[in-house]
Amino acid sequence: MRVLAIGNVFNPSGVSVHIKNVLKELVKMGDEVTLYVPSFLVRRNYEVLKDLESAHVNVHHSVYEVKEAEEVGTLPYFIKSHTVYLRWNDLGEDRKYIDELKEIKPDVIYDMHEDSITLRLSYHIAKKLHKPLVKLLHDEPFRNSFGRGYRKFLGIKGLAYDILMWMFYKFDKRAFLRSINDGVLRGIAGVSKAPFYLSGIEEIARDVRLKVYEVGNAFNRDIIYKYRKTKDKEDYAVFFARLVPQKGIRELPRIADLLNSKIVVFGKIFNESDRAILMSHPKIEYMGYRPIEEVYSTVAKAKVLIYPSHQDGFSLVVLDTLALGTSVVAYDIPAIRFVFSNLKPVRTVGEYDVKEMARIANNILSMKDEEYEGEHEDENVKKFLELHSSWANVAKETHDFLSAFL
Incomplete structure (x- = not known):
């Protein structure tokens, strides 16, 4: 099986740990794996990339070519990442690489993040290549509740974040609805039941395969x-x-x-x-x-x-x-x-x-x-x-x- 994985391996988080280890193990199982890092997530950490390549994970050359995105404040990134539905066709630098991804001839596109900002990119890749898109949830992609509870531990600032999140979740949900209704998003997996429970995404996932992994993470x-x-x-x-x-x-x-x-x-x-x-x-x-x-x-x-x-x-x-x-x-x-x-x-x-x-x-x-x-x-x-x-x-x-x- 040829897998085109969309993922960020640079962030110091459990998500990146999951991505790196799973891709290496898929290769050991005989799958042909190519990692595509969205241009807005690229960082100049070649050690991480070389480690993956030494494990025979193909790292798409774009990661070495695109300019590292400038650091932006929390609030600007917050707004940009949760309003992609309003700019659904704005793919930035990634657009010029989508056509050549056909050469990989993937069987499936695996977006290893719950975010709508990566969903926008993986949606366009899957649609262009006429391949099924599968999304992995670590956290919930949206909630039906008011915000994320930031107000309870950040006070007034947290209340402002919760108000923003309440609005942003509506856009995030629409991004998923579009991907589902267009027949592009075909599968959603979760590292646990938690992201399904908090988002209620199964209520909108018509004709989409859902899977909660029994073993969502592991230790070394x-x-x-x-x-x-x-x-x-x-x-x-x-x-x-x-x-x-x-x-x-x-x-x-x-x-x-x-x-x-x-x-x-x-x-x-x-x-x-x-x-x-x-x-x-x-x-x-x-x-x-x-x-x-x-x-x-x-x-x-x-x-x-x-x-x-x-x-x-x-x-x-x-x-x-x-x-x-x-x-x-x-x-x-x-x-x-x-x-x-x-x-x-x-x-x-x-x-x-x-x-x-x-x-x-x-x-x-x-x-x-x-x-x-x-x-x-x-x-x-x-x-x-x-x-x-x-x-x-x-x-x-x-x-x-x-x-x-x-």
Whole structure:
């Protein structure tokens, strides 16, 4: 099977991790895979591209030719990315490459993002090449609710974002409706049930195949199991993720105030005011953006991960932490509930309930070694980790779903 994948491999996120690993595994399975990076997502990180090419993923030459897009502010990009329906035929630099994509002779176009801005491009590619388009959802592409709840942790600024999102979701939904009604978008997959639940996209997906992957993400067992540790843990908490409000960074100080230990924090800060918040708290130890081996070593020794995330599709942070032998306290958002709900070491609290999160974290910090280890050696946990310990399992489901469109 020849797959033309549309994806961003430059963003430091779980989405890029998924894309890179799945494409490599599809090649191992015998598929011929070409990656096309939309021009507006290109970054000059040749190391990532060379890594993919060394795994025999074909990287389309356009990524080396287009000029790297200038950095724009959050709000301008926010507006641009969610209003593509109003400029449906505006393909920018990508337009000149669409015709030559015919030479790849793909069997299927696989857009590995939920965004409407990549849907616009993949729609035109699939239509031009007369090939089925399949879309992958990590987060929800739109919601029927008012905004995304930003007002609850960003105040007035968050309310403004929620008002914008409420309007933008109408455009995002129209982009999907057009792609479906035109018979171009033929399949939609999700890394978990969460994006379907939050968007209700199945209500508009007439004659479209839908699939929730049983194994939506995986961890690298060769690295993770070097550090896994379920006993003789140290009495501190840890947090690692993209350090943005959606991941709960603004709640960390309030949780730390109630915690009986320090919180060690890893990740890249995108806002200097957030840096000040972290650096000024006596019980938060901010380590910065560190090599993954250092992060894994520290997480494996910790007794609990504090994870007040508001937005996820399938959390690689929680998956990696569980595989490292460390317990988790997270908000009861759909992505956590649908993926991790039956696993003893993963406890949830109501969203925004920082007092309850701190209370449960303190209970975990005081657990006896025998009880703690017993939860991590539970049969359900073992089966879950085995299933999610190989990206080949994710790629197998992906291959089978894409093959249904041949």
